[in-house]
Amino acid sequence: METTTVKAFGAASKEADLDQMDIKRRSVTSTDVEIEILYCGVCHSDLHTARNDWGGTIYPTIPGHEIIGKVTQVGEEVSKYKVGDLVGVGCMVDSCRTCESCKMDLEQYCKNGFTGTYNGKEKYLDEQTFGGYSQKIVVEEHFVLKVPTNLDTAAVAPLLCAGITTWSPLRHWNVKEGSKVAVVGLGGLGHMAIKLAKGLGASVALFSRSEGKIEDAKRLGADEVIISTDSDQMKKSRGKFDLIIDTVPYAHDLNPYVSTLNINGTLVLVGYLGDLDPILNSVPMILGRKSVAGSVIGGIAETQEMLDFCGEHNIVSDIEMIKMQEINTAYERMLKSDVKYRFVIDMASLKD
Numbered sequence: 001m002e003t004t005t006v007k008a009f010g011a012a013s014k015e016a017d018l019d020q021m022d023i024k025r026r027s028v029t030s031t032d033v034e035i036e037i038l039y040c041g042v043c044h045s046d047l048h049t050a051r052n053d054w055g056g057t058i059y060p061t062i063p064g065h066e067i068i069g070k071v072t073q074v075g076e077e078v079s080k081y082k083v084g085d086l087v088g089v090g091c092m093v094d095s096c097r098t099c100e101s102c103k104m105d106l107e108q109y110c111k112n113g114f115t116g117t118y119n120g121k122e123k124y125l126d127e128q129t130f131g132g133y134s135q136k137i138v139v140e141e142h143f144v145l146k147v148p149t150n151l152d153t154a155a156v157a158p159l160l161c162a163g164i165t166t167w168s169p170l171r172h173w174n175v176k177e178g179s180k181v182a183v184v185g186l187g188g189l190g191h192m193a194i195k196l197a198k199g200l201g202a203s204v205a206l207f208s209r210s211e212g213k214i215e216d217a218k219r220l221g222a223d224e225v226i227i228s229t230d231s232d233q234m235k236k237s238r239g240k241f242d243l244i245i246d247t248v249p250y251a252h253d254l255n256p257y258v259s260t261l262n263i264n265g266t267l268v269l270v271g272y273l274g275d276l277d278p279i280l281n282s283v284p285m286i287l288g289r290k291s292v293a294g295s296v297i298g299g300i301a302e303t304q305e306m307l308d309f310c311g312e313h314n315i316v317s318d319i320e321m322i323k324m325q326e327i328n329t330a331y332e333r334m335l336k337s338d339v340k341y342r343f344v345i346d347m348a349s350l351k352d
Helices: 044-050 153-160 162-172 188-199 211-220 231-236 283-288 300-313 324-335 347-351
Strands: 003-010 019-026 032-041 067-074 086-089 092-094 136-140 180-184 203-208 224-227 241-246 261-269 291-294 319-323 342-346
Touching: 003 347, 019 136, 032 086, 032 153, 032 347, 044 324, 067 136, 067 153, 086 153, 092 136, 153 162, 153 188, 153 300, 153 319, 153 342, 162 188, 162 241, 162 300, 180 188, 188 203, 188 211, 188 241, 188 300, 203 211, 211 224, 224 231, 261 283, 319 324, 324 342, 324 347, 342 347
Parallel strands: 180 203, 180 241, 203 224, 241 261, 261 291, 319 342
Antiparallel strands: 003 019, 032 067, 032 136, 032 342, 067 086
C-alpha cells in the first residue's frame, strides 16, 4: 500500500522526551476518511503510554486520541462525510465489528479487542497505529465522528475521551432530571462529569478533599461540594446518591463513598485501573443493594450522541491551548494537576 510521510511528535523510548519525527500514513482506501488534524487534546493516557507506565508501549509512539480536524479526502464508498467537514476521532480506529459487543454498538468492549488510535495494530501497514500528535490521520468512516460546528472547536477535542468516559456511565445508569449524582475528583474527567450530569437535569455534588475546589465546582454546575475529610458532612450525605462517578486515578478508599449511595445506587470507577486498597466492606453493599462498577469510554453511536447533546446544550471542556513544542512541559504540569482542566494542542504549531 502506498503511504505518505507526515510530521508528528512522539517518544522514541520511555526515557525520551517527545520530539518531532516523521511517520507514515496509509493512502485512502474505499471506506477511509483522510483528516487534517487541527487540534488534539492531551490525556493522561498519552503520558502513561509515552512513558510505558502500563507496559506494552511500542516505540516510537505517537500519542493523541482526542482529535478534531477537517476532511481532506474520502474513499469512493464513503457516504457520511465530504471534503471540508469538521470531524473527530476518539480512542478507537477499528474493531472486529462482528462480535456480540460490536453488534450492540459497544465497540469499546469488542471481544476481539478494539484497535486503539495509538499503540494498536494498523491492519493495512502491519505496524502500530499512530495518534493525533501529527499533521493528519486516515481512519475508516465508521470510526469518524461528526462535530457540531456551533461549539468552540478546540474545546470539543477533550469530549472525545474525557467527555465520553463520563457520558457513558451517565447514560448506562439512566441519569435524568431528578437524579442525584456525585463526582469524586475535579480534573479533566471530573469537570466533564459535572457539566454533563447537570446538562441531563441531575442534581450534582462534588466530593473533594479541598475547600479550594468549591468555587470552581459551582461555576462548572455543581449544586454542592462535600468535603470528604469532614466526617459530619459525610454522615449527612449517607444514602443520598443514585450514581457516583469516581474519576480519581490512583488507589483510594471507596468505603466512605459507598455509604453515601442510595438503595440500588452505583459507584462507577472511570479513572483507576488496579487493585482496590483498602478492600471493600460488603456490608453496606448487601444491605442496600449497592454496586461498585467500572466503565470505559463509549461506542461510536454513544459518542456521536454525546457530541450532539453537547452541541444542543453548548457544553465543551475547559481548556488551555498549547503549542506542540510545549508538550513535555505540559506533561509535567499535568502530573501536578496544574491545568484547568485539559490541555489542547494547536496542531498548526507543528508546521512551524
